[in-house]
Amino acid sequence: MVYFGGLLALIGLLTLLVRDGDVVGLPAVAVGVGLLVVGIGVGAVGAVRRRAVRRRKIANGEPVPVGNVFDRAKALPRLLRDVRRGTYADLPKSRTFLWVLALVYLISPVDILPDLLPIIGVTDDAGVLVWLLTSVSTAAGLYLRREREKLPESTPPQGRRSTP
Numbered sequence: 001m002v003y004f005g006g007l008l009a010l011i012g013l014l015t016l017l018v019r020d021g022d023v024v025g026l027p028a029v030a031v032g033v034g035l036l037v038v039g040i041g042v043g044a045v046g047a048v049r050r051r052a053v054r055r056r057k058i059a060n061g062e063p064v065p066v067g068n069v070f071d072r073a074k075a076l077p078r079l080l081r082d083v084r085r086g087t088y089a090d091l092p093k094s095r096t097f098l099w100v101l102a103l104v105y106l107i108s109p110v111d112i113l114p115d116l117l118p119i120i121g122v123t124d125d126a127g128v129l130v131w132l133l134t135s136v137s138t139a140a141g142l143y144l145r146r147e148r149e150k151l152p153e154s155t156p157p158q159g160r161r162s163t164p
Helices: 004-019 028-060 069-085 092-108 120-150
Strands: none
Touching: 004 069, 004 120, 028 092, 069 092, 092 120
8 A cells, every 4th residue: 555655645645746737627736736636645544554563463473574675576487496496385376377367467558447548547557566566575574584594694703812
């Protein structure tokens, strides 16, 4: 929800900056401000919800994804390689199939809701994109957690001993 809220806020900001006329019969300024406010609200609710879910998972002893966005993006090729080799069994094959299906849906010109419908037409694509990014990010975070747990703990470096 945080990413979706950010996307809505960005669209609202761009609408305010470009405001070239009316959008679906409404002044562009009103649409831009509305999208900006809704985007910030959705992002804030998403952030609060994310923290609550994380606390619940930790309390229940469930694995929680680790790493920031860049660490997870760097881990994605390793994750896909290990899934293809069969050395990482925590990710079901159906999940990778759904990822490929989502990519094909996003790329293909065929949509459930045609993009010609104003605002509503892009919501199915946005929903699929948000799900895909969230699912891939979570899987990469859990993969990073497993990698970090498998690494042997490093011993602290030994300093020089001074002999009298």
